[in-house]
Amino acid sequence: MEDKAVFDLFFRKNPFRGEFAIFAGLGECVKFLNNFRFSCSDIAYLQEILPNVDQGFWEYLSQLDASQVTMSAIPEGYVVFPKVPLIRLEGPLPVIQLLETTFLNLINYASLVATNAARFRITAGDGVQLLEFGLRRAQGPDGGLSASKYCYIGGFDGTSNVLAGKLFGIPVRGTHAHAFVNSFSSLDDVSENVSFLDFCCFLSIVTPTTETQLLPAGNTNKGELKAFLAYAYAFPRTCLCLLDTYSVIKSGLPNFLAVALALNEYGYRAIGVRLDSGDLAYLSRKCREAFVLIADQFESPWMKKFTVVASNDINEETLISLKEQKHEINSFGIGTHLVTCQKQPALGCVFKLVEVNGEPRMKLSEDVGKINLPGKKSVFRLYSEDGLAILDLIQLCSEKPPEVGKKILVRHPFIESKRAYVCPYKVELLYRDYWGNNGLTQSFPSLQELK
Amino acid sequence: MEDKAVFDLFFRKNPFRGEFAIFAGLGECVKFLNNFRFSCSDIAYLQEILPNVDQGFWEYLSQLDASQVTMSAIPEGYVVFPKVPLIRLEGPLPVIQLLETTFLNLINYASLVATNAARFRITAGDGVQLLEFGLRRAQGPDGGLSASKYCYIGGFDGTSNVLAGKLFGIPVRGTHAHAFVNSFSSLDDVSENVSFLDFCCFLSIVTPTTETQLLPAGNTNKGELKAFLAYAYAFPRTCLCLLDTYSVIKSGLPNFLAVALALNEYGYRAIGVRLDSGDLAYLSRKCREAFVLIADQFESPWMKKFTVVASNDINEETLISLKEQKHEINSFGIGTHLVTCQKQPALGCVFKLVEVNGEPRMKLSEDVGKINLPGKKSVFRLYSEDGLAILDLIQLCSEKPPEVGKKILVRHPFIESKRAYVCPYKVELLYRDYWGNNGLTQSFPSLQELK
Incomplete structure (x- = not known):
């Protein structure tokens, strides 16, 4: 039986010394999941560079696809913040591991340049x-x-x-x-x-x-x-x-x-x-x-x-x-x-294993900022009465979601002294399901709508 | 009759505050010339966004290709310097004008990242x-x-x-x-x-x-x-x-x-x-x-x-x-x-008209460094007796090429006080013909050979 894993994709620091990023590239990730397969020529090439591998592995690889994967994500075009998982992938560990580089490639530059464009827009005015x-x-x-x-x-x-x-x-x-x-x-x-x-x-x-x-x-x-x-x-x-x-x-x-x-x-x-x-x-x-x-x-x-x-x-x-x-x-x-995003030409998104077979996992590091948040999580955006977003709340999926009108204690994940009581006027679950049951589970907005 | 033009592609400043660049991307330019054509769907799209254009223009566009273009260039992988035209294109003015953006796109990043890689190699040692x-x-x-x-x-x-x-x-x-x-x-x-x-x-x-x-x-x-x-x-x-x-x-x-x-x-x-x-x-x-x-x-x-x-x-x-x-x-x-070439994420190649129907052309600028060298030119690399390159000599094609053993006066194109007598031990014409008579005129080296 294959291990079932959960991976988070997130970035650690806002780009351009700024206070936000724009999430982009998700549509391309969905297309990639839809087409994820090793062709015969892919496998022939891999056999050439990995000569001492069991035949069983090649058979395994040739039938691999993303049908067992589910993907939840924040909608493309949203304003997003560091440490908050933008994409949550769940499914067979080896399959999701194989998605890592492509997902990072598709999200990193897209989000970086969309953020850069938004900053130019803000600076130039409407x-x-x-x-x-x-x-x-x-x-x-x-x-x-x-x-x-x-x-x-x-x-x-x-x-x-x-x-x-x-x-x-x-x-x-x-x-x-x-x-x-x-x-x-x-x-x-x-x-x-x-x-x-x-x-x-x-x-x-x-x-x-x-x-x-x-x-x-x-x-x-x-x-x-x-x-x-x-x-x-x-x-x-x-x-x-x-x-x-x-x-x-x-x-x-x-x-x-x-x-x-x-x-x-x-x-x-x-x-x-x-x-x-x-x-x-x-x-x-x-x-x-x-x-x-x-x-x-x-x-x-x-x-x-x-x-x-x-x-x-x-x-x-x-x-x-x-x-x-x-x-x-x-x-x-x-x-x-x-x-080229001259000021900072890479966003630095990472892709981390956070759960295996229901058990939380984390990579330790001597640099506290590099430690990732373990466990399968959900993210809520809490709004005040005037319609402004107050903060994004990261919780374990097993925890009770925040409720409108109920005061909750929220804590910064890394800075212990940063904590506050919040009583949300509106609660938005940021994740939507984009992929599951071997297909697209959410219709995708047009470029004009994303804009 | 169409105007016949000559365009030069060059960069103005060495990247990364360095003293050289590596020329790369030429092979892709040759492929582009070989496939240069407007498809029916391209023309249909252009007709949509340019509604008030003569039918004759669309007929002209639909038969356009690079068959009348000739391209000479410094070989890919060579060490190259600012102001020296890396590529010289000759042919119908409107056709070559249409190549500009793609050529710049294909050369700019390729040369920048190859140069960056070479710098890492020099710094790291063999x-x-x-x-x-x-x-x-x-x-x-x-x-x-x-x-x-x-x-x-x-x-x-x-x-x-x-x-x-x-x-x-x-x-x-x-x-x-x-x-x-x-x-x-x-x-x-x-x-x-x-x-x-x-x-x-x-x-x-x-x-x-x-x-x-x-x-x-x-x-x-x-x-x-x-x-x-x-x-x-x-x-x-x-x-x-x-x-x-x-x-x-x-x-x-x-x-x-x-x-x-x-x-x-x-x-x-x-x-x-x-x-x-x-x-x-x-x-x-x-x-x-x-x-x-x-x-x-x-x-x-x-x-x-x-x-x-x-x-x-x-x-x-x-x-x-x-x-x-x-x-x-x-x-x-x-x-x-x-x-990402973080230190300098763009090379800044430009593509300039230098001759029309045999007459030299130039863009003026109040910034002397932005003035381009007019006329159809050739480039020679002059070597000393110990086999080292001394300098690259830019000349009009109509001028007499430098000869081995003959002293010549060379001048910096923009700094008048920089001039010297050189007596080359070996003279290398840097340009090879890569495209002409509707096809590739030079076999292309493999990636391993380029390296």
């Missing part, structure tokens, strides 16, 4: 758009897909990863590249495509904008102007120009205004601009000033609200500093710091 | 074994596979990622888990499997080892002892025990010695031990002292050389500090710091 631009810095194409998905759950609005848009329905956002601007060298680079604008008409519109004295006249880069024109021609309804290929103030901004005014003549409204280098707060304010001037001069008040997108190695500190400098940015494209 | 244990901290299962592969190229000896072993032929290494030890609670946990050892015989062997005074007698954890016995029974030829579930000195080490001596009685040699917490230098020395004592006492000199594997959040600084403390470790299992 008024701005946050776009994930991290594909090029992720750990390969699939690392990039994970990043896009879990940043969206964590609070981002869109991604530059088109495959993530296709596979997960995440809104796709982006602008043209610097190379697109570089690829044009003058207004003479005429192709049939861009005959739609009569350059004289266009240039006559430019003149008044330069009279605001804000913008130096006549010296803008003409290749860039041509690039913006070509882009406006292709995307007249979604024209957003990248301004910093040569110089935002001396070239990109006046060129964009010219194109936006020309589009306006043809009945289209440009969207805005993107800044990808330099002093983003200063440049965004300069852009806004110009937008306001132009809007007044051409009696087109909507132009005041051109979108300013900013990118370039943005992290939480940059967001705070930009705020202090009263930036005029509406949308941030965030890549490297978001997807 | 005498020790380095094992990649990072799967659980990687960005999803495929991020983990990339990590295993490129750490191997960078100088690691093996991985705990069994799928990487199966797919790439990387040696797979690992030990049992803490949970395996925890799952046994006493010697009474008898299963049919472990009847091979007569416990009396076994315990009588234990007694003398405790007489060395090194090891406290009789108080070891009996569940752990039972776990080691079960493991030794299953893997008599590769028995390596994890010592720190309870206490290395008071329990793990004496239990291992007992099992190793028992195995010896049956004609098998145990492999060694693993330490996963605590003062690794001290514990490894204590283990070695015990091995030497036992080896002398039982006239089995090979026991002196039991392998000590160490793991637990090891980074470059830990390796240096352990060396200073004269550790007795033979093998390091390295995870989090290796695969």
Whole structure:
């Protein structure tokens, strides 16, 4: 008879020196349980590297699956805390042991990057758009897909990863590249495509904008102007120009205004601009000033609200500093710091045996923080009358659950002096059953719902 | 007619405040070129998110592939330096522009983690074994596979990622888990499997080892002892025990010695031990002292050389500090710091347009370090008489290549005062042609050769 075991998956410390984490990756764990099997080629490979193993073991392995496993977990997307088991797995000991690495792999990065995204969202505030631009810095194409998905759950609005848009329905956002601007060298680079604008008409519109004295006249880069024109021609309804290929103030901004005014003549409204280098707060304010001037001069008040997108190695500190400098940015494209979680690139989830055949187990350690809580446990979130969560209560399943309106003594698991009486106004059992009886026991919310 | 463009892929700064990088990921780029195509479902999705686009564009997209592209690159696995283009792509401008993000994604992390692995190897020295244990901290299962592969190229000896072993032929290494030890609670946990050892015989062997005074007698954890016995029974030829579930000195080490001596009685040699917490230098020395004592006492000199594997959040600084403390470790299992590249989790490769229809292009920037070198270039590595590389010389393809024995003046591209005369003893053209005429133009070395 096989030993029946209970394992807990949890993390020991909040990431990023913060006070919370967002739990993510659970859906992928369920898929993994559903597909958990050793293929013939897996077994052939293992036989090759483990030559002295009984035939009986290979037979055992070939029939192994997750049908005897049950999984309870906190719902994906919940705010979670250290030491609280996020996932509880129960079933044959050797089967669950084999799940360890994959479960840790699927939860660790997903929860870390979702938490990171949530922190960016909190720092940036609700008024701005946050776009994930991290594909090029992720750990390969699939690392990039994970990043896009879990940043969206964590609070981002869109991604530059088109495959993530296709596979997960995440809104796709982006602008043209610097190379697109570089690829044009003058207004003479005429192709049939861009005959739609009569350059004289266009240039006559430019003149008044330069009279605001804000913008130096006549010296803008003409290749860039041509690039913006070509882009406006292709995307007249979604024209957003990248301004910093040569110089935002001396070239990109006046060129964009010219194109936006020309589009306006043809009945289209440009969207805005993107800044990808330099002093983003200063440049965004300069852009806004110009937008306001132009809007007044051409009696087109909507132009005041051109979108300013900013990118370039943005992290939480940059967001705070930009705020202090009263930036005029509406949308941030965030890549490297978001997807690599530069501040702390690993969450450090662990997977610990806590019970065998009904008996509690624990790993000892000279470091008290590394000792795990033995026994099969349940977790309750206790709420106060105003609807706020007070704390998460970990109990043995054999203990009586907390009741609404009944005072209970709660203790910190490791710091003896931390204890309090709590009288919950509402009690939420945090665990749901996600897997059991050889299948999914709970329908899974969509990405939009998780978000 | 389409514009013909040249793009360079390069990085601007050595990672980890170091003086070099290892170039990796090229093989995946070649595979990507080979498969580069928009599927019908890709186009259907794009039509959905770009509703106002000419039908002609979709026809253009549906026939797009990399057949008109040529790619030259420095061979994978080479030591490379900032600003030197690692990959040069030539072909229709829009096609190459579409390759940008994927190429950056495939090169960035691969080169970063290979460089990190090489740095760990240099720091640890050639005498020790380095094992990649990072799967659980990687960005999803495929991020983990990339990590295993490129750490191997960078100088690691093996991985705990069994799928990487199966797919790439990387040696797979690992030990049992803490949970395996925890799952046994006493010697009474008898299963049919472990009847091979007569416990009396076994315990009588234990007694003398405790007489060395090194090891406290009789108080070891009996569940752990039972776990080691079960493991030794299953893997008599590769028995390596994890010592720190309870206490290395008071329990793990004496239990291992007992099992190793028992195995010896049956004609098998145990492999060694693993330490996963605590003062690794001290514990490894204590283990070695015990091995030497036992080896002398039982006239089995090979026991002196039991392998000590160490793991637990090891980074470059830990390796240096352990060396200073004269550790007795033979093998390091390295995870989090290796695969997340904690010190600098992104390489920052960029992909820049340098020529259109034979004319050079560049992106300007107020930051001189961000200006790229325009024009279609070639790179030569110049060697001195003693076979050492002196420098990498970047030239326009239109310039005359350097010649052996001919003095040339070389200049730093950004720091004017840095210049020198060099007379190369050997000149190596760093670029090889990897893709052209719609196919692979160079056979690709195996992972073992790349390493």
